[in-house]
Amino acid sequence: SQQGEEDPQALSIQEGENATMNCSYKTSINNLQWYRQNSGRGLVHLILIRSNEREKHSGRLRVTLDTSKKSSSLLITASRAADTASYFCAAYSGAGSYQLTFGKGTKLSVIP
């Protein structure tokens, strides 16, 4: 079953604007992760937030986690054309799980 569901499916913004993507999940998690995928390439891990954390920053990335609502958001500030990619949230399903379940992703287009 699908653990993560991203929203929106597609997002188009101007360079310099902020981009916010949301993710909802179904079961309890140990951590939630965000990945980026450039077209036709492998995924790159961006950031991991643990279930006991509420917010985490990495450069221009800010991730929040609300375990009561089973949701997370990824904010990219001051977007650049190079941020154009698909973004996926993913989570392991429960204790002892090795299976990282991905959502369908948000396709972000940053227009120069």
Add this chain to the structure above:
Amino acid sequence: SQTIHQWPATLVQPVGSPLSLECTVEGTSNPNLYWYRQAAGRGLQLLFYSVGIGQISSEVPQNLSASRPQDRQFILSSKKLLLSDSGFYLCASSSGRAMPNEQFFGPGTRLTVL
């Protein structure tokens, strides 16, 4: 960090032909290894994962199989390809037995079955 090698990058195969995709990992030992398939514009579907040599767990019944002959080698195979096997195949690796963390992905193989 870990480096994942996959080859070939692209592959066009006729229906009914065999398949062998190879993945090797550098920068870690005793990793967990994964094969995913990604349909166009979609998320990733976990096909197989392995926590050790010779240990394979299958997530989706299908025309494919996986093997792990060495610690850092993971192979995806098929005896007879179907049209529905077309897709983008990704190998990934993670460490951390107690709580697996981030996964490192290879560049992927684009498979087209004609």
